Each structure stands twice: as C-alpha cells, then as structure tokens.
Amino acid sequence: MIRFHNTLSGKVEAFEPVAPGLVKLYTCGPTVYDFPHIGNWRAYVFEDLLKRFLIFSGYKVTHVMNLTDVDDKTIRGAKAKGVGLEEYTRPFIEAFKKDLETLNILPADHYPRATGHIQEMVDIIKVLLEKGFAYKKDGSIYFAIAKFPAYGRLSKFNLEDLRPGSRGDADEYEKESVHDFALWKAPKEGEPVWETEIGPGRPGWHIECSAMSSKYLGRTFDIHCGGVDNIFPHHENEIAQSEAASGVKFVNFWLHCHHLVVDGEKMAKSKGNFYTLEDILSKGYDPREVRFLLLSTHYRKMLNFTFEALEQAKAARQRIGNFLGELKDVTNGTAETAEVLPLIETAREGFVTGLEDDLNISESMAVIFSLIKSLNPLLSRGEVSKSAAQKVLDLFSSLDEVLAIKPSPIRSASGKIAALTGVSATGAVGTVVKKQPSDMPNRLDSEIQERIEARQKARADKDFALADAIRKELLAEGILLEDTKDSVRWKKIVLPRT
RNA sequence: GGCGCGGUACCCAAGCGGCUAAGGGAGAGGUCUGCAAAACCUUUAUUCGUCGGUUCGAGUCCGACCCGCGCCUCCA
Numbered sequence A: 001m002i003r004f005h006n007t008l009s010g011k012v013e014a015f016e017p018v019a020p021g022l023v024k025l026y027t028c029g030p031t032v033y034d035f036p037h038i039g040n041w042r043a044y045v046f047e048d049l050l051k052r053f054l055i056f057s058g059y060k061v062t063h064v065m066n067l068t069d070v071d072d073k074t075i076r077g078a079k080a081k082g083v084g085l086e087e088y089t090r091p092f093i094e095a096f097k098k099d100l101e102t103l104n105i106l107p108a109d110h111y112p113r114a115t116g117h118i119q120e121m122v123d124i125i126k127v128l129l130e131k132g133f134a135y136k137k138d139g140s141i142y143f144a145i146a147k148f149p150a151y152g153r154l155s156k157f158n159l160e161d162l163r164p165g166s167r168g169d170a171d172e173y174e175k176e177s178v179h180d181f182a183l184w185k186a187p188k189e190g191e192p193v194w195e196t197e198i199g200p201g202r203p204g205w206h207i208e209c210s211a212m213s214s215k216y217l218g219r220t221f222d223i224h225c226g227g228v229d230n231i232f233p234h235h236e237n238e239i240a241q242s243e244a245a246s247g248v249k250f251v252n253f254w255l256h257c258h259h260l261v262v263d264g265e266k267m268a269k270s271k272g273n274f275y276t277l278e279d280i281l282s283k284g285y286d287p288r289e290v291r292f293l294l295l296s297t298h299y300r301k302m303l304n305f306t307f308e309a310l311e312q313a314k315a316a317r318q319r320i321g322n323f324l325g326e327l328k329d330v331t332n333g334t335a336e337t338a339e340v341l342p343l344i345e346t347a348r349e350g351f352v353t354g355l356e357d358d359l360n361i362s363e364s365m366a367v368i369f370s371l372i373k374s375l376n377p378l379l380s381r382g383e384v385s386k387s388a389a390q391k392v393l394d395l396f397s398s399l400d401e402v403l404a405i406k407p408s409p410i411r412s413a414s415g416k417i418a419a420l421t422g423v424s425a426t427g428a429v430g431t432v433v434k435k436q437p438s439d440m441p442n443r444l445d446s447e448i449q450e451r452i453e454a455r456q457k458a459r460a461d462k463d464f465a466l467a468d469a470i471r472k473e474l475l476a477e478g479i480l481l482e483d484t485k486d487s488v489r490w491k492k493i494v495l496p497r498t
Numbered sequence B: 001g002g003c004g005c006g007g008u009a010c011c012c013a014a015g016c017g018g019c020u021a022a023g024g025g026a027g028a029g030g031u032c033u034g035c036a037a038a039a040c041c042u043u044u045a046u047u048c049g050u051c052g053g054u055u056c057g058a059g060u061c062c063g064a065c066c067c068g069c070g071c072c073u074c075c076a
Helices: A038-056 A072-081 A083-104 A118-131 A207-216 A226-247 A277-281 A287-296 A305-329 A336-357 A361-380 A387-402 A447-459 A464-476
Strands: A003-006 A010-016 A022-025 A060-065 A132-136 A138-144 A179-184 A221-227 A251-257 A259-260 A303-305 A479-483 A488-492
Touching: A003 A038, A003 A251, A022 A038, A038 A060, A038 A207, A038 A221, A038 A251, A038 A259, A038 A277, A038 A287, A038 A303, A038 A387, A060 A207, A060 A287, A072 A083, A083 A207, A083 A277, A118 A132, A118 A138, A118 A179, A118 A207, A118 A226, A138 A447, A179 A226, A179 A287, A207 A221, A207 A226, A221 A226, A226 A251, A259 A464, A277 A287, A287 A305, A287 A361, A303 A305, A305 A361, A336 A387, A361 A387, A447 A479
Parallel strands: A022 A060, A022 A221, A221 A251, A259 A303
Antiparallel strands: A003 A010, A132 A138, A138 A179, A479 A488
16 A cells, blocks of 8 residues: 655545546646756656656556746746747756656656646636636736635645745735735736737746646646645645636645755755756766665655765665676576575565655665675575576566666767666686676677786786786776676776766 | 754664664775775664653653754745
C-alpha cells in the first residue's frame, strides 16, 4: 500500500487513484523566462521519482507538466529584448527539455503552454462570471475569495492572517478585496493582448493550471505537485477557481517538495545565488551524480546543496557502480543462486517498502547498500556464481527503473555521447586483452587498448616507471586503470570541462 | 503578528513508545597490491538542541525554552 503526505490534510494517507490502475498527475512546470536552476530541478527530480515509482508499482500514469510562457516576467523579458513572447521563451523551453533529458527525467505526456490554451481559460472564467465567483473591474476580471468559503484550506491560512501584500498588482488594478486575485488582466501598453469573449487582455497567473489540468486530466484528478512555495497563493487559487467552476473536488493528493538551499541560504533567481545544471556539469560532475544528490534527501525535507554534499553523493553512487562492475566481471563462483536469492528478495521488498512510505528514499537506499555490504565479501572471495551475479544485476536494473542513476551515456559540452562511468572490462596481465564481454556497451578504441596492453607488458617486465607513466597519461584522458589479481580493469571517468 | 518546518556522530541522513540508535561520506588501523585504485576486516553516538513532565520504558508523547529556516500575493 502506497502512502503519501497530502498537504490538504497535513497527514500521510493511503493513496488510491480515482480510476483503479490509472494515476493522473499534474506537476507545475517552469515559467520560461530564464534558465532553470538546480532548485527547480530538485522539484522535477522528486516528481520523476514519484512518477517512476508509481509506474514501477504497476500504475499507468498520465502526466501533464505546464509551461508558463506568458506572465509578468516573460512579458517584461520579451519587452526588454524587443522580441515577441514566442521568440523570447523558445530558448528557455529548449534548455529546459535538454536538461530534463540530461537528468534522466521521464518526459510528460503533455507539455501544454499557457499561450496555447487561452480559450480554455476563457471558458472557465466565463463560468466563474456566470456563477458569481468572479467580477469585472476596469476591464480586468477577479476571483472573489469571499464567495469561496473553503479558501485557505490547503495553505491553512485564514483570510485575517494574511498580511496585505505590498507587492504585485495591488496598486495597478482595483479589486474589491486585497486578497482577490486576477483571472484576466485588462490590456496594458506594451503587453500582449488576446481578443476574447470576455474582452481583450491576457490571463492572470493561476488560471492556466486550472484550465490545462482539467483539459488533459479531467475535473478531478489524482496528484498535483509543486514546490512548497506554490502552496500559497498559486495552488490555493487553483483550487478556488477550479472547484468554484466545476463544483467538484479538484485534486485528491497535493504533494509538495521542500526547497533546495545553497550553503544554508534559500536559492532563488532573485538572489542570484543559483546554479544551473550546466554550471555543475562544467565542474566535471556526471548528471547522474546530480540526480543522485537531488534524489537522496526526502522530498519534504530541505536539501542543502553544497559541493561537499555532491562529492558525497558521487562517492556513494560510485560504490554502487563499482559493485555492479564487479558483478559484471564474475566468471564463476561457488555461491549459487539459491544462496543469493533470499538476499535479493529481501532487498527488493525493503526498497519497495521504503518508497511506499511517502517515498522514504533513505530507507530504500539503505537497503541497497546493505545488499552490497552483504554480497561484497562473497564477491571478493570469488564465491558468487555467474547466474547469481546476473540475478543481482537484474535486480539493480529493475530498481533503476525508479532511481535512474545507473551509468549511461551522458552529454558532453559539445552535446555528443562522451563517456561512461563505472563500466569495466578485464584483460590478462602482460598479454593481450582477452575478454571483451559482448554485452559491454562501451568498448575502448583500439589505440587506448594498445596502450593498456603496453602498460601490462611493462608491468610484466617490471618497468614500473613506464607502467605508471602510461597509467597517469590515460587517467588524464579519462581512463582510470585498476589492477586486479589477474587482469586490469578500466573505467571511463568524467573529467572537468575546461 | 499569523501559519509551518527542522535541530540524531566530523559531514549527510533514517528511525517517531520497547531487541546492542539504519545507511552513505570522511577519518584511523589492518588485509590484498610493485605502487596506486577497488574490495574486504576492524574502528568512529551509554546517546538523539536544552530543561522539566507523562510512562514499567522516550530521539520517539506533553510543556517550556534556545537555535536555524520557510510561507503570508515574483518563486520549484
């Protein structure tokens, strides 16, 4: 049984989708006015973990992520550059999608854009006007919070608790109440304008999510995610709009992830203390290491991003990679499948149990490392049979459907397939490399292979100065060599970009 | 002011009423090794922000206090 913390109730609840076996998921996507930073990626990686675990658990998931391409900031940015909205937002959308791929985040089924759904927003606003939840004022249309008694249920705010904001549009538009929010904004000089049945203007901030979620997922759907900072006002307002218009419950489960901070300080574009994914990759980190770090702290806990933490994540992930490398190199051993199978089953169950408990990733990771800990001694004594090793590899492949942190081709600065980490092959000392597993996805080019063999020859000749020189040389080229009892293992590593 | 989150070893981080307080990183000693790396073995919290209380029993529940942080119409 899967349980999630529901912001609506403030409790961990048993998860049950509206339609058995099918989960309808809406996650708040980026406002495409700038390049995303790793704080944003923390949220998207969390959502990816959620989605992957649901799929792993047998659900079919329909996932919608919006792209907000019209709002105050995109308009301001486009204006400053003297280009249209479409032209202004395009590079940010492209960068976003590239990073999604780099971080191994499963694509959503739909990426609706606000500018492509003006009619759907207008339709909802029309209903809200008809039902009396919205009113017009000087060409703008506002939602009257006073008409919606459940307002504040998600954020646990009472209207009286709210301090009237000193920012935003409070001075620019006349509202009946300071807390009322704009559904539709009257035309302004220099802003894009849509001519619609409710008059000319452009949408307010929140209405797009109500319109696009209901279009693709229906009036009531299962899970809506976002960062904690979206709880109020964004999600609160979405609920008000959607439920006032539809008359039915908007979302059953609200899952919010906590912020990522940098060196203990909140990371925000407005503070300028943010890193983009590219900033980190350029320091020589593998995207999977970044993903591992973002993944490894429970989503409702604040994650303090430091390079020390990233180094720790890198080391932890390497431990897994080394373990898998050892398994792949197993040729024979005495510990048969029957001996290893119970360990595998225990690990699988523990992993699932952890994630079922509101995505308790720490428990799941601990289970994985416990398995490694119990198998490594057998492995180092050569007691694991080929078939048992394969069973363990199969388990990791299966679990990686959820974690997606195993090695795989990564992007280099030039955008080409550059390297693989943690993959190994063996060859006999002082002779030619005699083993090249056919399933090995990443072969050495022959020139490098020759140099490895040359080093093996030098070692056999006790010319250790030469052997060490070659090893050092290869390392500088991203090939790490490890001598084992009767072979040499190589690993491609990611080097910092210059 | 209102609402909310967190303080567990050198660092990260589970556990939330009951076996000797998971797991990862880092450090120290050892095994293996030409060396290095990896791996393995040993080791690192009589104690869970502080002080009281409840209980046969408390990081775990209650109260107060001390720190750090978030939200209260830009924000993932």
